[in-house]
Amino acid sequence: MNTRAGFVALIGEPNAGKSTLLNRMVGAKVSIVTHKVQTTRTRIRGVAIEGDAQIVFVDTPGLFQPRRRLDRAMVAAAWGGAADADVVVLMIEAHRGVSEGVERILEGLGNIGEGRKVALAINKIDRVESQVLLGLTKDMNERYNFVETFMISAEKGFGVDALRAWLAGQLPEGPWLYPEDQIADLPMRMIAAEMTREKLTLRLHQELPYQLTVETEHWEERPDGTARIDQVVYVSRDGHKGIVLGNKGETIKSVSKASRTELEEFLGRRVHLFLQVKVREKWQEEAERYSEMGLDFKDGNA
Numbered sequence: 001m002n003t004r005a006g007f008v009a010l011i012g013e014p015n016a017g018k019s020t021l022l023n024r025m026v027g028a029k030v031s032i033v034t035h036k037v038q039t040t041r042t043r044i045r046g047v048a049i050e051g052d053a054q055i056v057f058v059d060t061p062g063l064f065q066p067r068r069r070l071d072r073a074m075v076a077a078a079w080g081g082a083a084d085a086d087v088v089v090l091m092i093e094a095h096r097g098v099s100e101g102v103e104r105i106l107e108g109l110g111n112i113g114e115g116r117k118v119a120l121a122i123n124k125i126d127r128v129e130s131q132v133l134l135g136l137t138k139d140m141n142e143r144y145n146f147v148e149t150f151m152i153s154a155e156k157g158f159g160v161d162a163l164r165a166w167l168a169g170q171l172p173e174g175p176w177l178y179p180e181d182q183i184a185d186l187p188m189r190m191i192a193a194e195m196t197r198e199k200l201t202l203r204l205h206q207e208l209p210y211q212l213t214v215e216t217e218h219w220e221e222r223p224d225g226t227a228r229i230d231q232v233v234y235v236s237r238d239g240h241k242g243i244v245l246g247n248k249g250e251t252i253k254s255v256s257k258a259s260r261t262e263l264e265e266f267l268g269r270r271v272h273l274f275l276q277v278k279v280r281e282k283w284q285e286e287a288e289r290y291s292e293m294g295l296d297f298k299d300g301n302a
């Protein structure tokens with residue numbers, strides 16, 4: 001049996017229906033619902049299984065409202081994520097047509113590289129007449145070379161199975177990115193990693209090394225009702241390790257304390273949190289496909 005696996009970036013203006021579609025495609029068991037933390041990272045939103053294929057959906061935070069300087073870096077990062085995905089799906093709203101926002105996205109799409117598979121999903125087709133749909137399909141395909149166009153209603157479920165099956169077929173052959181037994185607690189591991197990353201962001205401000213990732217390596221439910229969570233903060237350079245540790249380790253200690261407090265509140269029980277900082281020079285290359293955080297921020301995008 002040949003398995004397939006890969007990343008799909010779902011992009012579109014706010015309100016296009018991305019969350020609705022993801023919930024339908026992914027199913028409650030493995031969907032990840034953390035909208036809380038805005039980082040410069042591309043996050044995994046959910047993992048869907050379709051036959052022999054594992055589809056990892058990534059999010060593109062902050063893609064469409066670049067107001068402040070930080071947001072511009074996030075926009076660049078988001079496009080970086082889309083450019084690294086195996087397939088990009090642009091979702092638009094049938095009744096709104098080619099809005100200004102959609103035009104901007106089309107411009108951005110022009111820069112993500114030749115040969116990228118970009119599909120168009122026209123959502124909310126329940127709200128328009130079929131002539132409108134045909135016109136919109138034609139218009140959009142004249143503006144960009146989509147490999148495929150889908151007409152769907154994420155809310156009513158129309159066309160969603162066809163889209164998921166098509167996506168599965170587009171992914172490269174290879175082992176699954178997440179072992180089956182890890183998928184169930186993947187959301188919790190990721191939420192915990194994001195909490196720590198958020199605390200690092202708050203504590204370090206501008207000093208925060210861009211090339212930094214947090215992974216939850218180990219999660220143990222203890223018989224006494226507490227949880228032991230081991231996380232590793234990966235940095236790409238030795239010098240960054242010092243920044244994250246802080247003077248006499250005080251930065252990492254306060255990050256750890258803040259993250260643990262939040263985790264305890266979230267889980268409703270005591271948590272023993274252990275943080276380690278490790279240097280992994282090439283973590284971007286090696287971790288991209290296998291780490292819990294998936295696609296990442298690239299040098300030069302800021």
Ligand SMILES: Nc1nc2c(ncn2[C@@H]2O[C@H](COP(=O)(O)OP(=O)(O)OP(=O)(O)O)[C@@H](O)[C@H]2O)c(=O)[nH]1
Binds near residue numbers: 013
């Ligand atoms: N009529 C109709 N409404 C839909 C459809 N899909 C989604 N919606 C509605 O559109 C609204 C936005 O959907 P979301 O899934 O939250 O959109 P989103 O793209 O995730 O939005 P952000 O999280 O802001 O980026 C919700 O009120 C949905 O119920 C559809 O197929 N038809």
